[in-house]
Amino acid sequence: MCGCNTRAEVLLAEAIEPPTRTGRCTLTGGLWCSWYDDTEVTKTDIDHMVPLAEAWDSGAWQWTRQRRVEYANYLGDDRHLVAVSQSSNRQKSDQDVTTWIVPDNPSQRCRYLSDQVAVKLGWELSVDPAEQAAMRRIAEECPDTEVTVNPVP
Numbered sequence: 001m002c003g004c005n006t007r008a009e010v011l012l013a014e015a016i017e018p019p020t021r022t023g024r025c026t027l028t029g030g031l032w033c034s035w036y037d038d039t040e041v042t043k044t045d046i047d048h049m050v051p052l053a054e055a056w057d058s059g060a061w062q063w064t065r066q067r068r069v070e071y072a073n074y075l076g077d078d079r080h081l082v083a084v085s086q087s088s089n090r091q092k093s094d095q096d097v098t099t100w101i102v103p104d105n106p107s108q109r110c111r112y113l114s115d116q117v118a119v120k121l122g123w124e125l126s127v128d129p130a131e132q133a134a135m136r137r138i139a140e141e142c143p144d145t146e147v148t149v150n151p152v153p
Contacts, residue, residue: 037104045089053094058125110142
């Protein structure tokens, strides 16, 4: 996009009030909507929809180093990396849907599940039995939610 690092690219793409960009992509100011907890924030974290540790456990351990770097910095799908509040990102940490599903904003559970499934399928990551059971249980609450998968090159 603009030649910035991955974090800055996500921040620029998701800002509801864009930050000021100076120099070699130094960002100041800005405002973001953290949909994990329905909060407007000026300080954000960039969250991997499927956390790096979860991706590793789901098959990324078999990838080349280059593929893991591509995953960590992937900008080809807006659902992959999201700007969220620091507190919600730390609360989520490396948990999967068996233990974390946007507890501070239950109205977004279907979106979260859909995005999780799309990222897992796009990257051909596995789902363990407990995760699959949780996904099925949550999906029952989301009868009108569609999952669009963007296969990763």
